[in-house]
Amino acid sequence: MNRFSYARASDVSDALAQHRSAPHAAFVAGGTNLVDLIRVNVERPDCLIDITRLPLKSIDATPEGGLRIGALVTNSAAARERTIVERYPLLSKAILAGASAQIRNAATIGGNLLQRTRCAYFYDPGLPCNKREPGSGCPALEGVNRMHAILGASEHCIAVHPSDMCVALSALDASVHTDGPNGPRAIPFADFHRLPGERPEIDTNLAPGEIVTAVELPAAGFATHHAYLKIRERASYAFALVSVALAVELDGDAMRDVRCALGGVAHKPWRDFEAEAMLRGMPLSAAIVRRFAGALVRAAHGRRGNAFKIELVTRAVVRAFEIATQRDCRSE
Numbered sequence: 001m002n003r004f005s006y007a008r009a010s011d012v013s014d015a016l017a018q019h020r021s022a023p024h025a026a027f028v029a030g031g032t033n034l035v036d037l038i039r040v041n042v043e044r045p046d047c048l049i050d051i052t053r054l055p056l057k058s059i060d061a062t063p064e065g066g067l068r069i070g071a072l073v074t075n076s077a078a079a080r081e082r083t084i085v086e087r088y089p090l091l092s093k094a095i096l097a098g099a100s101a102q103i104r105n106a107a108t109i110g111g112n113l114l115q116r117t118r119c120a121y122f123y124d125p126g127l128p129c130n131k132r133e134p135g136s137g138c139p140a141l142e143g144v145n146r147m148h149a150i151l152g153a154s155e156h157c158i159a160v161h162p163s164d165m166c167v168a169l170s171a172l173d174a175s176v177h178t179d180g181p182n183g184p185r186a187i188p189f190a191d192f193h194r195l196p197g198e199r200p201e202i203d204t205n206l207a208p209g210e211i212v213t214a215v216e217l218p219a220a221g222f223a224t225h226h227a228y229l230k231i232r233e234r235a236s237y238a239f240a241l242v243s244v245a246l247a248v249e250l251d252g253d254a255m256r257d258v259r260c261a262l263g264g265v266a267h268k269p270w271r272d273f274e275a276e277a278m279l280r281g282m283p284l285s286a287a288i289v290r291r292f293a294g295a296l297v298r299a300a301h302g303r304r305g306n307a308f309k310i311e312l313v314t315r316a317v318v319r320a321f322e323i324a325t326q327r328d329c330r331s332e
């Protein structure tokens, strides 16, 4: 572990100013992932800027009828907030599917977005890893890759994003509010995380020194027909092999709107907007749901340890439709 200094920021401008004068600093709030990474020498900031006192802890209605969740709201507080439970239960359920109660009590909404992959090679500085040491190689390609990506991966990295919450935020078409050297901006959720490509060391499209200030949910919460289905090795405190965040709006038997995000399969929560568009206006039937599930994995690429995920995704998506709509989607 390298030596670092510690500083406390009083507001967003103070945090940004402190980062400008220490460009190798890291912002820390709950620290539930960052501190682990510092301990094993994967992250080596020369300064930790403590942002826990920034005024980013409120959950407020937006003029457009949505909800703005401050970046320092804890995962636990967000999951039990009455408006989120009633209007955005998909988000509440996804948060509660992640980590342990103790971690959710400390982890923040902003930090959840920025947590890094749990690929075991990434956490072992004794081994090569393109994400930790660009150009060193990716042992997961031919090694232990049961948890790894089947969609959107590259020959440089096949890691997956570990968050449950982000899968729900993706399905809800959230946006991420930030502040930084070029001022405040809002990033659509689909553009916030990156695929690995040739630069797997970069997880998000945040600029250097930019800070997450809030997550905004649009008005549509899909409270009536939704499902968060997480398939994992054991019932609690395990990352997803595959997860599905599904939001459906029905008009009688027709699907007026469908949003489906997948977790555990890619370097970011995976949406297939083309496949979703095919469902709009279509009747809800077992055949159409199965065709949609197959379309989601048409470009999937499995490896020795994770090829089972391709079939698992199709089954999980069909099951998520059944949970969300209370209809039988397996037989006609």
Ligand code: SF4
Pocket (backbone or CB within 6 Å): 117, 119, 120, 121, 122, 128, 129, 130, 131, 132, 137, 138, 139, 140, 141, 156, 157, 158, 159, 200
């Ligand atoms: Fe590193 Fe990514 Fe390969 Fe894992 S999958 S070893 S994080 S480059």
